[in-house]
Amino acid sequence: MTRPIIGRVVPGQWRSTGAPAPHREPGTARIAVDLLGGDHAPAVVVDGALRAAEDDPALHLTLVGPADAADAVLDALRPAQRHRITVVPGGTTAEAVAAGHADALVSAGDTAVTVVSAARALGRWPGIRRPPLAAVLPTAAGRLVLLDVGSTVDPDAETLATHARLGAAYATAVHALPDPRVGLLTIGTERGKGDRLRRAAARLLEDLPLRYAGLVEGSDVVLGAAADVVVTDGFTGNVLLKALEAVHGTRKADETRAAVLLGVRGVVVVCHGAATGPDLANGIAFAADLHRHRRIDVVQRGIA
Amino acid sequence: MTRPIIGRVVPGQWRSTGAPAPHREPGTARIAVDLLGGDHAPAVVVDGALRAAEDDPALHLTLVGPADAADAVLDALRPAQRHRITVVPGGTTAEAVAAGHADALVSAGDTAVTVVSAARALGRWPGIRRPPLAAVLPTAAGRLVLLDVGSTVDPDAETLATHARLGAAYATAVHALPDPRVGLLTIGTERGKGDRLRRAAARLLEDLPLRYAGLVEGSDVVLGAAADVVVTDGFTGNVLLKALEAVHGTRKADETRAAVLLGVRGVVVVCHGAATGPDLANGIAFAADLHRHRRIDVVQRGIA
Numbered sequence: 001m002t003r004p005i006i007g008r009v010v011p012g013q014w015r016s017t018g019a020p021a022p023h024r025e026p027g028t029a030r031i032a033v034d035l036l037g038g039d040h041a042p043a044v045v046v047d048g049a050l051r052a053a054e055d056d057p058a059l060h061l062t063l064v065g066p067a068d069a070a071d072a073v074l075d076a077l078r079p080a081q082r083h084r085i086t087v088v089p090g091g092t093t094a095e096a097v098a099a100g101h102a103d104a105l106v107s108a109g110d111t112a113v114t115v116v117s118a119a120r121a122l123g124r125w126p127g128i129r130r131p132p133l134a135a136v137l138p139t140a141a142g143r144l145v146l147l148d149v150g151s152t153v154d155p156d157a158e159t160l161a162t163h164a165r166l167g168a169a170y171a172t173a174v175h176a177l178p179d180p181r182v183g184l185l186t187i188g189t190e191r192g193k194g195d196r197l198r199r200a201a202a203r204l205l206e207d208l209p210l211r212y213a214g215l216v217e218g219s220d221v222v223l224g225a226a227a228d229v230v231v232t233d234g235f236t237g238n239v240l241l242k243a244l245e246a247v248h249g250t251r252k253a254d255e256t257r258a259a260v261l262l263g264v265r266g267v268v269v270v271c272h273g274a275a276t277g278p279d280l281a282n283g284i285a286f287a288a289d290l291h292r293h294r295r296i297d298v299v300q301r302g303i304a
Numbered sequence: 305m306t307r308p309i310i311g312r313v314v315p316g317q318w319r320s321t322g323a324p325a326p327h328r329e330p331g332t333a334r335i336a337v338d339l340l341g342g343d344h345a346p347a348v349v350v351d352g353a354l355r356a357a358e359d360d361p362a363l364h365l366t367l368v369g370p371a372d373a374a375d376a377v378l379d380a381l382r383p384a385q386r387h388r389i390t391v392v393p394g395g396t397t398a399e400a401v402a403a404g405h406a407d408a409l410v411s412a413g414d415t416a417v418t419v420v421s422a423a424r425a426l427g428r429w430p431g432i433r434r435p436p437l438a439a440v441l442p443t444a445a446g447r448l449v450l451l452d453v454g455s456t457v458d459p460d461a462e463t464l465a466t467h468a469r470l471g472a473a474y475a476t477a478v479h480a481l482p483d484p485r486v487g488l489l490t491i492g493t494e495r496g497k498g499d500r501l502r503r504a505a506a507r508l509l510e511d512l513p514l515r516y517a518g519l520v521e522g523s524d525v526v527l528g529a530a531a532d533v534v535v536t537d538g539f540t541g542n543v544l545l546k547a548l549e550a551v552h553g554t555r556k557a558d559e560t561r562a563a564v565l566l567g568v569r570g571v572v573v574v575c576h577g578a579a580t581g582p583d584l585a586n587g588i589a590f591a592a593d594l595h596r597h598r599r600i601d602v603v604q605r606g607i608a
Binding site for chain 2: 110154185195232236242244246273274
């Protein structure tokens with residue numbers, strides 16, 4: 001199944017030394033990972049990559065980072081590990097995907113940098129100006145898509161409406177919900193509650209061709225009974241996500257602690273800056289799943 | 305200790321029928337409670353009042369609401385209960401406090417209505433334009449003051465700076481922290497992170513005469529290690545509070561699920577709209593404690 005990639009590749013050329021370049025195989029997923037992304041990089045990135053490679057024999061990993069960091073990692077890998085993990089000095093993970101050398105990217109680096117670099121290298125979908133990050137949260141009722149969780153601060157109401165459509169398409173494509181309920185996160189569920197942005201967005205959401213579940217509150221994101229998709233600005237969403245991750249962090253470790261960028265031509269997974277090795281491995285597995293099932297393509301078709 | 309208050313009082317006159325009007329006694333706390341406040345009023349309000357009265361023999365409770373609701377409650381009370389609970393038809397809890405008939409008010413009703421009515425009837429402190437609601441959250445490290453949790457949506461940076469001072473004064477007065485660390489809630493802890501409001505507020509907070517702990521994230525509100533007081537806008541604070549309450553609701557019931565209004569001349573405690581009888585009882589006990597120890601006066605002196 002897997003094709004060994006031995007040694008390091010030459011910067012800018014994206015080929016491994018002494019081995020044929022990888023090509024797409026059914027089931028194989030080639031994931032580019034940001035070597036210096038995250039508070040504890042590169043150690044946790046290498047740890048996460050090794051864990052992911054061990055868990056999934058059809059995974060090829062390309063760690064992308066500055067030459068000196070890449071060299072250090074390369075020297076530390078055992079020959080058996082080099083068969084599965086390529087280290088690429090220079091460039092960005094998004095460039096690796098854009099050049100066809102990887103199927104998806106994972107980064108625990110600065111979210112804004114990752115989003116901008118991915119949108120630039122891969123391109124946005126038609127009609128998407130500000131691609132949101134969507135996170136999947138465990139709830140008492142199952143799971144829930146929360147977006148945006150940090151890509152777009154200070155959005156306007158039109159952006160929230162676009163994000164609502166993207167979130168609904170994601171829930172349909174990935175969570176197999178044919179008609180997901182979409183709620184607008186606010187404070188108080190009576191009509192007219194919330195701040196200026198929410199009052200304007202509520203009016204737009206009511207007119208969208210989706211199942212608008214109305215105004216929901218912070219508790220609904222935890223309980224999950226009121227909506228399958230919850231839309232908010234990237235500031236509130238990020239604050240809420242990090243708080244809930246901190247709560248869950250003390251309780252369970254088996255859930256995906258990563259977010260996916262929607263509205264960009266490619267699979268882009270963002271991990272928390274404080275991600276651990278297992279978190280990175282989890283994000284890599286998430287990216288591989290999105291790629292293998294062409295889920296992002298299905299989302300795009302869903303809103304087209 | 306307690307002076308019985310029998311029967312109902314005449315609207316507008318605030319005296320009980322057949323018994324002397326209560327007056328201030330050391331240790332006694334007279335709490336006005338909004339009879340129709342909350343999603344499950346008046347049932348949970350009466351339940352909460354009875355629980356609070358049972359727990360604390362030095363408590364006098366005045367339930368304030370429309371005549372028909374008040375009559376129904378009065379009829380349902382047993383004579384022994386009427387000794388401790390007065391039902392007042394008409395007016396607001398804030399008017400009861402302003403008139404000197406109660407020492408503090410508790411409401412699970414619409415937050416905006418309670419805040420406006422309290423500010424109007426009781427008056428604001430000098431220099432306080434938009435009184436914030438402060439909630440105390442349990443954290444891994446102890447407890448933390450989060451404000452604003454729903455009073456002020458769309459604040460400006462100056463309002464956040466004022467709230468920072470109020471929160472610090474509260475932590476000093478109530479949590480006995482002589483020099484509490486005050487953090488600004490945002491997304492990402494590097495300088496310059498966050499939305500427009502946060503970038504402007506961070507510059508103001510740096511110049512305040514308080515121990516500014518810098519930018520904190522949602523996880524810090526849960527963990528509590530980075531700050532003793534966390535300042536945010538009322539929208540984000542309310543979303544976060546309700547989410548964490550929903551998480552904690554499944555785990556512990558012994559903490560105060562109520563917020564206190566700061567910057568108004570009086571003790572004003574706001575409970576969640578979905579408050580239960582025990583939550584209301586807890587809010588009433590919280591209000592009694594604030595009154596008995598003159599904590600709000602101490603907060604005001606702290607920022608004067």
